Amino acid sequence: MKAETISIDTLVVGAGQAGVAISEHLGKLGVPHLVLERDRIAERWRTGRWDSLVANGPAWHDRFPGMEFEGLDADAFAGKEQVADYFVAYARKFNAPIRTGVEVKSVARQTGRPGFVVETSNGTFDANRVVVATGPFQRPVIPPIAPDDAAITQLHSADYRNPDQLPAGAVLVVGAGSSGTQIADELNRAGRTVYLSVGAHDRPPRAYRNRDFCWWLGVLGEWDKEVAGPGREHVTIAVSGAYGGQTIDFRRLAHEGITLVGLTRAFDQGVVTFEQDLVDNLKRGDHNLFALLDAADAYVERNGLDLPDDPTARFIPADPECVTRPLHELDLKEANVSTIIWATGYAVDYSWLHVDAFDEKGKPRHQRGVSTEPGIYFLGLPWLSRRGSSFIWGVWHDAKHVADHIVTQRKYLDYRDASQRADDAPRAQAKDTHLARNTTQADHDNEVGVN
Numbered sequence: 001m002k003a004e005t006i007s008i009d010t011l012v013v014g015a016g017q018a019g020v021a022i023s024e025h026l027g028k029l030g031v032p033h034l035v036l037e038r039d040r041i042a043e044r045w046r047t048g049r050w051d052s053l054v055a056n057g058p059a060w061h062d063r064f065p066g067m068e069f070e071g072l073d074a075d076a077f078a079g080k081e082q083v084a085d086y087f088v089a090y091a092r093k094f095n096a097p098i099r100t101g102v103e104v105k106s107v108a109r110q111t112g113r114p115g116f117v118v119e120t121s122n123g124t125f126d127a128n129r130v131v132v133a134t135g136p137f138q139r140p141v142i143p144p145i146a147p148d149d150a151a152i153t154q155l156h157s158a159d160y161r162n163p164d165q166l167p168a169g170a171v172l173v174v175g176a177g178s179s180g181t182q183i184a185d186e187l188n189r190a191g192r193t194v195y196l197s198v199g200a201h202d203r204p205p206r207a208y209r210n211r212d213f214c215w216w217l218g219v220l221g222e223w224d225k226e227v228a229g230p231g232r233e234h235v236t237i238a239v240s241g242a243y244g245g246q247t248i249d250f251r252r253l254a255h256e257g258i259t260l261v262g263l264t265r266a267f268d269q270g271v272v273t274f275e276q277d278l279v280d281n282l283k284r285g286d287h288n289l290f291a292l293l294d295a296a297d298a299y300v301e302r303n304g305l306d307l308p309d310d311p312t313a314r315f316i317p318a319d320p321e322c323v324t325r326p327l328h329e330l331d332l333k334e335a336n337v338s339t340i341i342w343a344t345g346y347a348v349d350y351s352w353l354h355v356d357a358f359d360e361k362g363k364p365r366h367q368r369g370v371s372t373e374p375g376i377y378f379l380g381l382p383w384l385s386r387r388g389s390s391f392i393w394g395v396w397h398d399a400k401h402v403a404d405h406i407v408t409q410r411k412y413l414d415y416r417d418a419s420q421r422a423d424d425a426p427r428a429q430a431k432d433t434h435l436a437r438n439t440t441q442a443d444h445d446n447e448v449g450v451n
Contacts, residue, residue, distance in 0.1 A: 011127035018133035018380030023096040025403035038103035045084040061214040077241030108354040135380035147267035157343040163190035169338025177236040180343030201236040203285040206247040209307040223388035254320035
Protein backbone atom coordinates (compact mmCIF):
# COMPACT_ATOMS: atom_id res chain seq x y z
CA MET A 1 0.00 0.00 0.00
CA LYS A 2 1.35 3.42 -0.96
CA ALA A 3 2.05 5.66 2.03
CA GLU A 4 -0.18 8.71 2.33
CA THR A 5 1.29 12.05 1.24
CA ILE A 6 0.62 14.87 3.70
CA SER A 7 -0.18 18.26 2.19
CA ILE A 8 0.83 21.47 3.96
CA ASP A 9 0.99 25.09 2.89
CA THR A 10 4.44 25.85 4.33
CA LEU A 11 7.03 23.37 5.57
CA VAL A 12 9.88 24.58 7.78
CA VAL A 13 13.09 22.53 7.95
CA GLY A 14 14.85 22.86 11.30
CA ALA A 15 13.65 23.75 14.80
CA GLY A 16 16.54 25.83 16.04
CA GLN A 17 16.19 29.55 16.67
CA ALA A 18 15.30 30.25 13.02
CA GLY A 19 12.64 27.53 12.84
CA VAL A 20 11.01 28.60 16.10
CA ALA A 21 11.02 32.25 15.01
CA ILE A 22 9.37 31.67 11.64
CA SER A 23 6.80 29.36 13.23
CA GLU A 24 5.74 32.13 15.60
CA HIS A 25 5.26 34.63 12.79
CA LEU A 26 3.48 32.18 10.47
CA GLY A 27 1.13 31.18 13.28
CA LYS A 28 0.23 34.78 14.06
CA LEU A 29 -0.49 35.41 10.38
CA GLY A 30 -2.69 32.33 10.06
CA VAL A 31 -0.43 30.42 7.65
CA PRO A 32 -0.84 26.62 7.98
CA HIS A 33 2.62 25.21 8.50
CA LEU A 34 4.68 22.44 10.03
CA VAL A 35 8.25 22.45 11.40
CA LEU A 36 10.34 19.30 10.97
CA GLU A 37 13.40 18.71 13.17
CA ARG A 38 15.60 15.63 12.91
CA ASP A 39 16.63 15.80 16.59
CA ARG A 40 15.21 17.91 19.41
CA ILE A 41 14.38 21.60 19.46
CA ALA A 42 17.63 23.63 19.53
CA GLU A 43 19.64 20.39 19.57
CA ARG A 44 22.89 22.00 18.42
CA TRP A 45 22.98 24.11 21.57
CA ARG A 46 22.87 20.94 23.68
CA THR A 47 25.10 18.47 21.86
CA GLY A 48 27.05 20.58 19.36
CA ARG A 49 28.81 22.75 21.95
CA TRP A 50 31.29 22.29 24.78
CA ASP A 51 30.06 21.90 28.35
CA SER A 52 30.98 25.35 29.67
CA LEU A 53 29.77 27.38 26.68
CA VAL A 54 27.70 30.48 27.38
CA ALA A 55 26.04 32.87 24.94
CA ASN A 56 28.27 35.60 23.56
CA GLY A 57 25.66 38.26 24.30
CA PRO A 58 23.91 39.15 27.59
CA ALA A 59 20.47 37.79 28.35
CA TRP A 60 18.73 41.12 27.74
CA HIS A 61 20.05 41.09 24.18
CA ASP A 62 20.36 37.47 23.00
CA ARG A 63 16.67 36.57 23.12
CA PHE A 64 13.40 36.97 21.23
CA PRO A 65 11.31 40.08 21.95
CA GLY A 66 8.38 38.10 23.35
CA MET A 67 10.05 36.37 26.31
CA GLU A 68 12.89 36.90 28.77
CA PHE A 69 15.16 34.24 30.24
CA GLU A 70 13.53 32.93 33.38
CA GLY A 71 15.59 33.26 36.57
CA LEU A 72 18.57 34.89 34.84
CA ASP A 73 19.91 38.38 35.46
CA ALA A 74 19.51 40.58 32.40
CA ASP A 75 23.25 41.24 32.19
CA ALA A 76 24.28 37.59 32.68
CA PHE A 77 25.29 35.21 29.91
CA ALA A 78 23.03 32.19 29.46
CA GLY A 79 24.61 28.73 29.47
CA LYS A 80 24.03 26.46 26.50
CA GLU A 81 21.39 24.37 28.25
CA GLN A 82 19.57 27.53 29.34
CA VAL A 83 19.51 28.72 25.74
CA ALA A 84 18.13 25.39 24.51
CA ASP A 85 15.52 25.35 27.27
CA TYR A 86 14.56 28.90 26.33
CA PHE A 87 13.67 27.88 22.78
CA VAL A 88 11.74 24.85 23.97
CA ALA A 89 9.74 27.05 26.34
CA TYR A 90 9.24 29.67 23.65
CA ALA A 91 7.88 27.11 21.18
CA ARG A 92 5.57 25.74 23.87
CA LYS A 93 4.34 29.26 24.62
CA PHE A 94 2.56 29.53 21.25
CA ASN A 95 2.09 25.79 20.70
CA ALA A 96 4.40 25.64 17.69
CA PRO A 97 3.56 22.78 15.30
CA ILE A 98 6.95 21.06 15.55
CA ARG A 99 7.61 17.40 14.82
CA THR A 100 10.92 16.20 16.22
CA GLY A 101 12.83 13.09 15.17
CA VAL A 102 11.95 13.63 11.50
CA GLU A 103 14.82 14.08 9.06
CA VAL A 104 14.24 15.80 5.73
CA LYS A 105 16.05 13.77 3.09
CA SER A 106 15.19 15.68 -0.09
CA VAL A 107 13.22 18.62 -1.42
CA ALA A 108 12.41 18.86 -5.13
CA ARG A 109 10.04 20.98 -7.20
CA GLN A 110 6.83 19.33 -8.35
CA THR A 111 6.47 18.63 -12.08
CA GLY A 112 3.67 20.44 -13.89
CA ARG A 113 2.19 22.04 -10.79
CA PRO A 114 3.23 24.40 -7.99
CA GLY A 115 4.99 23.36 -4.82
CA PHE A 116 7.55 20.83 -3.70
CA VAL A 117 7.69 17.16 -2.86
CA VAL A 118 9.54 16.64 0.44
CA GLU A 119 10.84 13.19 1.30
CA THR A 120 11.49 12.57 4.99
CA SER A 121 12.32 9.74 7.35
CA ASN A 122 8.62 9.74 8.28
CA GLY A 123 6.87 9.91 4.93
CA THR A 124 6.28 12.31 2.07
CA PHE A 125 4.99 15.87 2.25
CA ASP A 126 3.49 18.04 -0.45
CA ALA A 127 4.34 21.67 0.40
CA ASN A 128 3.55 24.90 -1.41
CA ARG A 129 6.55 26.54 0.22
CA VAL A 130 9.68 25.41 2.07
CA VAL A 131 11.60 27.51 4.61
CA VAL A 132 15.19 26.33 5.05
CA ALA A 133 15.91 27.15 8.71
CA THR A 134 18.96 24.93 9.17
CA GLY A 135 21.35 27.82 9.92
CA PRO A 136 25.05 28.17 9.08
CA PHE A 137 26.54 25.59 11.49
CA GLN A 138 25.77 22.39 9.61
CA ARG A 139 29.05 20.69 8.72
CA PRO A 140 32.22 21.16 10.82
CA VAL A 141 35.18 22.06 8.62
CA ILE A 142 38.69 20.72 9.18
CA PRO A 143 41.11 22.12 6.56
CA PRO A 144 43.01 19.77 4.23
CA ILE A 145 46.32 20.66 5.90
CA ALA A 146 45.34 18.45 8.87
CA PRO A 147 48.11 15.85 9.36
CA ASP A 148 47.51 12.18 8.70
CA ASP A 149 48.94 11.10 12.04
CA ALA A 150 47.20 8.44 14.10
CA ALA A 151 49.37 9.28 17.11
CA ILE A 152 47.63 12.65 17.50
CA THR A 153 44.03 13.08 18.56
CA GLN A 154 42.28 15.52 16.25
CA LEU A 155 38.79 16.91 16.70
CA HIS A 156 36.71 19.86 15.64
CA SER A 157 35.53 22.35 18.25
CA ALA A 158 32.02 20.96 17.66
CA ASP A 159 33.19 17.70 19.26
CA TYR A 160 35.12 19.23 22.16
CA ARG A 161 33.37 18.96 25.54
CA ASN A 162 35.87 19.53 28.39
CA PRO A 163 39.59 19.12 29.27
CA ASP A 164 39.07 15.66 30.81
CA GLN A 165 37.94 14.38 27.41
CA LEU A 166 41.42 14.78 25.95
CA PRO A 167 44.46 12.54 26.38
CA ALA A 168 47.32 13.77 28.54
CA GLY A 169 49.71 16.16 26.85
CA ALA A 170 49.83 19.58 25.25
CA VAL A 171 47.12 20.91 22.94
CA LEU A 172 47.34 22.93 19.74
CA VAL A 173 44.17 24.97 19.13
CA VAL A 174 43.89 26.17 15.54
CA GLY A 175 41.61 29.19 15.20
CA ALA A 176 41.26 32.13 17.57
CA GLY A 177 37.68 33.24 17.13
CA SER A 178 35.23 33.02 20.01
CA SER A 179 35.26 29.21 20.11
CA GLY A 180 38.99 28.60 19.78
CA THR A 181 39.90 31.32 22.26
CA GLN A 182 37.46 30.15 24.93
CA ILE A 183 38.54 26.52 24.54
CA ALA A 184 42.23 27.45 24.75
CA ASP A 185 41.55 29.55 27.85
CA GLU A 186 39.64 26.70 29.51
CA LEU A 187 42.41 24.21 28.77
CA ASN A 188 45.05 26.58 30.12
CA ARG A 189 43.06 27.10 33.33
CA ALA A 190 42.88 23.31 33.65
CA GLY A 191 46.67 23.12 33.69
CA ARG A 192 47.26 22.07 30.10
CA THR A 193 50.10 23.36 27.93
CA VAL A 194 48.33 25.21 25.13
CA TYR A 195 49.44 26.61 21.78
CA LEU A 196 46.90 28.94 20.16
CA SER A 197 47.14 29.67 16.43
CA VAL A 198 45.93 33.25 15.87
CA GLY A 199 44.87 34.53 12.47
CA ALA A 200 43.36 37.87 11.42
CA HIS A 201 40.53 38.86 13.73
CA ASP A 202 38.38 41.57 15.29
CA ARG A 203 38.27 41.83 19.07
CA PRO A 204 35.61 44.23 20.34
CA PRO A 205 35.47 45.23 24.01
CA ARG A 206 33.24 43.02 26.10
CA ALA A 207 31.92 46.18 27.72
CA TYR A 208 32.82 49.85 27.68
CA ARG A 209 31.62 52.75 29.81
CA ASN A 210 29.03 50.56 31.57
CA ARG A 211 27.53 49.25 28.33
CA ASP A 212 27.99 45.83 26.71
CA PHE A 213 29.46 45.80 23.24
CA CYS A 214 26.10 44.49 21.93
CA TRP A 215 24.59 47.79 23.07
CA TRP A 216 27.32 49.78 21.37
CA LEU A 217 26.89 47.94 18.08
CA GLY A 218 23.19 48.68 18.32
CA VAL A 219 23.33 52.43 18.96
CA LEU A 220 26.18 52.85 16.46
CA GLY A 221 24.09 51.15 13.76
CA GLU A 222 26.51 48.28 13.27
CA TRP A 223 23.97 45.49 13.75
CA ASP A 224 21.75 46.97 11.03
CA LYS A 225 24.44 47.33 8.38
CA GLU A 226 23.01 45.63 5.31
CA VAL A 227 26.24 45.06 3.39
CA ALA A 228 29.57 43.83 4.73
CA GLY A 229 32.64 45.81 3.78
CA PRO A 230 35.03 44.28 1.23
CA GLY A 231 36.47 41.07 2.66
CA ARG A 232 34.51 41.53 5.91
CA GLU A 233 31.70 39.00 5.43
CA HIS A 234 33.50 36.17 7.22
CA VAL A 235 35.76 38.06 9.62
CA THR A 236 36.73 36.13 12.74
CA ILE A 237 35.42 37.83 15.88
CA ALA A 238 36.97 37.10 19.26
CA VAL A 239 34.41 37.86 21.96
CA SER A 240 33.34 35.89 25.01
CA GLY A 241 30.75 35.79 27.75
CA ALA A 242 32.74 33.18 29.69
CA TYR A 243 33.67 33.79 33.33
CA GLY A 244 31.16 36.61 33.59
CA GLY A 245 32.27 38.23 30.33
CA GLN A 246 35.59 39.88 29.60
CA THR A 247 37.38 41.45 26.67
CA ILE A 248 39.57 38.91 24.91
CA ASP A 249 43.19 40.06 25.07
CA PHE A 250 45.61 37.62 23.47
CA ARG A 251 48.64 39.14 25.16
CA ARG A 252 46.98 38.65 28.55
CA LEU A 253 46.27 35.03 27.67
CA ALA A 254 49.94 34.62 26.75
CA HIS A 255 51.06 36.10 30.08
CA GLU A 256 48.75 33.56 31.75
CA GLY A 257 50.53 30.66 30.06
CA ILE A 258 49.20 30.20 26.52
CA THR A 259 51.78 30.23 23.72
CA LEU A 260 50.54 32.29 20.79
CA VAL A 261 51.59 31.36 17.26
CA GLY A 262 50.68 32.71 13.84
CA LEU A 263 48.30 31.22 11.30
CA THR A 264 48.89 27.48 10.89
CA ARG A 265 50.46 26.89 7.48
CA ALA A 266 51.36 23.22 7.07
CA PHE A 267 52.29 19.91 8.70
CA ASP A 268 55.20 17.83 7.53
CA GLN A 269 56.57 14.70 9.22
CA GLY A 270 55.40 15.69 12.66
CA VAL A 271 56.41 19.35 12.39
CA VAL A 272 53.88 22.17 12.08
CA THR A 273 54.91 25.48 10.53
CA PHE A 274 53.29 28.84 11.16
CA GLU A 275 52.94 32.01 9.12
CA GLN A 276 54.97 34.91 10.48
CA ASP A 277 51.90 37.08 10.85
CA LEU A 278 51.24 36.94 14.60
CA VAL A 279 52.36 40.51 15.31
CA ASP A 280 50.32 41.90 12.41
CA ASN A 281 47.26 39.92 13.45
CA LEU A 282 47.46 41.24 17.00
CA LYS A 283 47.88 44.81 15.74
CA ARG A 284 44.82 44.40 13.54
CA GLY A 285 42.80 43.25 16.55
CA ASP A 286 44.05 46.25 18.55
CA HIS A 287 43.05 48.60 15.74
CA ASN A 288 39.54 47.14 15.67
CA LEU A 289 39.25 47.55 19.45
CA PHE A 290 40.37 51.18 19.42
CA ALA A 291 38.14 52.04 16.46
CA LEU A 292 35.06 50.90 18.36
CA LEU A 293 36.15 52.71 21.52
CA ASP A 294 36.67 55.91 19.51
CA ALA A 295 33.24 55.57 17.92
CA ALA A 296 31.67 54.99 21.33
CA ASP A 297 33.38 58.07 22.81
CA ALA A 298 32.20 60.20 19.88
CA TYR A 299 28.65 58.92 20.37
CA VAL A 300 28.73 59.80 24.09
CA GLU A 301 29.99 63.31 23.35
CA ARG A 302 27.57 63.90 20.49
CA ASN A 303 24.56 62.85 22.55
CA GLY A 304 25.63 64.26 25.89
CA LEU A 305 25.36 60.91 27.68
CA ASP A 306 26.37 60.56 31.32
CA LEU A 307 28.47 57.38 30.99
CA PRO A 308 31.64 57.02 33.09
CA ASP A 309 35.07 57.11 31.50
CA ASP A 310 36.85 53.76 31.13
CA PRO A 311 40.58 54.37 30.52
CA THR A 312 41.51 50.76 31.33
CA ALA A 313 39.79 49.64 28.12
CA ARG A 314 42.72 50.99 26.12
CA PHE A 315 45.41 49.24 28.13
CA ILE A 316 47.57 46.88 26.09
CA PRO A 317 49.87 44.53 28.06
CA ALA A 318 53.53 44.28 27.14
CA ASP A 319 54.34 41.84 24.37
CA PRO A 320 55.12 38.41 25.82
CA GLU A 321 58.08 36.41 24.56
CA CYS A 322 55.94 34.35 22.19
CA VAL A 323 55.13 37.63 20.40
CA THR A 324 58.59 39.21 20.43
CA ARG A 325 60.18 35.88 19.40
CA PRO A 326 57.37 34.03 17.57
CA LEU A 327 57.70 30.36 16.74
CA HIS A 328 58.31 29.51 13.12
CA GLU A 329 57.64 25.83 13.64
CA LEU A 330 56.84 23.28 16.31
CA ASP A 331 57.88 19.65 16.55
CA LEU A 332 54.68 18.10 17.88
CA LYS A 333 56.33 15.09 19.48
CA GLU A 334 59.08 17.14 21.08
CA ALA A 335 56.48 19.60 22.45
CA ASN A 336 54.37 16.66 23.71
CA VAL A 337 51.37 17.81 21.66
CA SER A 338 48.86 14.98 21.86
CA THR A 339 45.76 16.83 20.59
CA ILE A 340 44.85 19.28 17.85
CA ILE A 341 41.52 21.08 18.16
CA TRP A 342 40.31 22.62 14.92
CA ALA A 343 38.23 25.71 15.72
CA THR A 344 37.98 26.39 12.01
CA GLY A 345 34.28 27.00 11.45
CA TYR A 346 31.49 25.32 9.60
CA ALA A 347 30.08 24.92 6.12
CA VAL A 348 26.47 24.64 5.01
CA ASP A 349 25.11 21.41 3.54
CA TYR A 350 22.28 21.70 1.03
CA SER A 351 22.84 18.36 -0.69
CA TRP A 352 19.23 17.47 0.13
CA LEU A 353 17.80 20.60 -1.50
CA HIS A 354 17.31 19.86 -5.22
CA VAL A 355 16.13 23.25 -6.43
CA ASP A 356 17.54 26.07 -8.54
CA ALA A 357 18.43 28.33 -5.60
CA PHE A 358 22.24 28.38 -5.63
CA ASP A 359 25.04 30.13 -7.47
CA GLU A 360 28.05 28.47 -9.08
CA LYS A 361 29.76 28.23 -5.67
CA GLY A 362 26.78 26.58 -4.01
CA LYS A 363 25.83 29.71 -2.10
CA PRO A 364 22.09 30.45 -1.73
CA ARG A 365 20.78 33.14 -4.06
CA HIS A 366 18.26 35.24 -2.18
CA GLN A 367 17.12 38.71 -1.24
CA ARG A 368 16.58 39.00 2.53
CA GLY A 369 15.87 35.28 2.67
CA VAL A 370 13.52 35.18 -0.31
CA SER A 371 15.14 32.77 -2.74
CA THR A 372 15.44 33.16 -6.49
CA GLU A 373 13.60 29.82 -6.60
CA PRO A 374 9.95 30.83 -5.97
CA GLY A 375 8.61 29.16 -2.85
CA ILE A 376 12.01 28.53 -1.25
CA TYR A 377 13.18 30.68 1.69
CA PHE A 378 16.35 30.79 3.80
CA LEU A 379 16.71 31.85 7.43
CA GLY A 380 19.52 32.13 9.98
CA LEU A 381 22.41 32.75 7.59
CA PRO A 382 25.06 35.42 8.22
CA TRP A 383 24.25 38.70 6.51
CA LEU A 384 20.86 37.41 5.35
CA SER A 385 19.56 40.96 5.59
CA ARG A 386 22.04 42.65 7.94
CA ARG A 387 24.99 42.04 10.21
CA GLY A 388 22.78 40.75 13.02
CA SER A 389 20.97 38.16 10.90
CA SER A 390 22.65 35.06 12.33
CA PHE A 391 22.14 36.17 15.95
CA ILE A 392 19.10 35.18 18.00
CA TRP A 393 17.32 38.53 17.89
CA GLY A 394 18.31 39.11 14.25
CA VAL A 395 16.81 35.79 13.17
CA TRP A 396 13.48 36.78 14.74
CA HIS A 397 13.27 39.99 12.70
CA ASP A 398 14.35 38.28 9.47
CA ALA A 399 11.68 35.63 10.07
CA LYS A 400 9.01 38.33 10.21
CA HIS A 401 10.04 39.59 6.79
CA VAL A 402 9.93 36.08 5.31
CA ALA A 403 6.54 35.36 6.91
CA ASP A 404 5.12 38.61 5.52
CA HIS A 405 6.37 37.66 2.05
CA ILE A 406 4.66 34.28 2.32
CA VAL A 407 1.37 35.92 3.30
CA THR A 408 1.59 38.32 0.36
CA GLN A 409 2.18 35.44 -2.07
CA ARG A 410 -0.76 33.54 -0.62
CA LYS A 411 -3.01 36.55 -1.24
CA TYR A 412 -1.96 36.76 -4.87
CA LEU A 413 -2.53 33.05 -5.41
CA ASP A 414 -5.97 33.28 -3.76
CA TYR A 415 -7.08 35.92 -6.26
CA ARG A 416 -10.00 34.94 -8.52
CA ASP A 417 -11.00 36.91 -11.60
CA ALA A 418 -14.56 37.98 -12.54
CA SER A 419 -15.47 34.77 -14.34
CA GLN A 420 -14.17 32.65 -11.47
CA ARG A 421 -16.07 34.77 -8.97
CA ALA A 422 -19.23 34.32 -11.07
CA ASP A 423 -18.75 30.55 -10.99
CA ASP A 424 -18.23 30.75 -7.24
CA ALA A 425 -21.54 32.55 -6.60
CA PRO A 426 -23.91 29.56 -7.22
CA ARG A 427 -21.70 27.33 -5.10
CA ALA A 428 -21.66 29.86 -2.28
CA GLN A 429 -25.47 30.27 -2.49
CA ALA A 430 -26.00 26.51 -2.37
CA LYS A 431 -23.66 26.24 0.59
CA ASP A 432 -25.52 29.02 2.43
CA THR A 433 -28.87 27.35 1.72
CA HIS A 434 -27.58 24.03 3.01
CA LEU A 435 -26.20 25.72 6.12
CA ALA A 436 -29.49 27.53 6.72
CA ARG A 437 -31.48 24.30 6.50
CA ASN A 438 -29.17 22.56 8.94
CA THR A 439 -29.36 25.51 11.32
CA THR A 440 -33.16 25.53 11.18
CA GLN A 441 -33.30 21.80 11.86
CA ALA A 442 -30.83 22.17 14.73
CA ASP A 443 -32.95 24.94 16.25
CA HIS A 444 -36.03 22.72 15.98
CA ASP A 445 -34.17 19.80 17.57
CA ASN A 446 -33.03 21.99 20.43
CA GLU A 447 -36.59 23.11 21.02
CA VAL A 448 -37.80 19.50 21.35
CA GLY A 449 -34.88 18.50 23.56
CA VAL A 450 -32.65 16.53 21.22
CA ASN A 451 -29.02 16.31 22.52
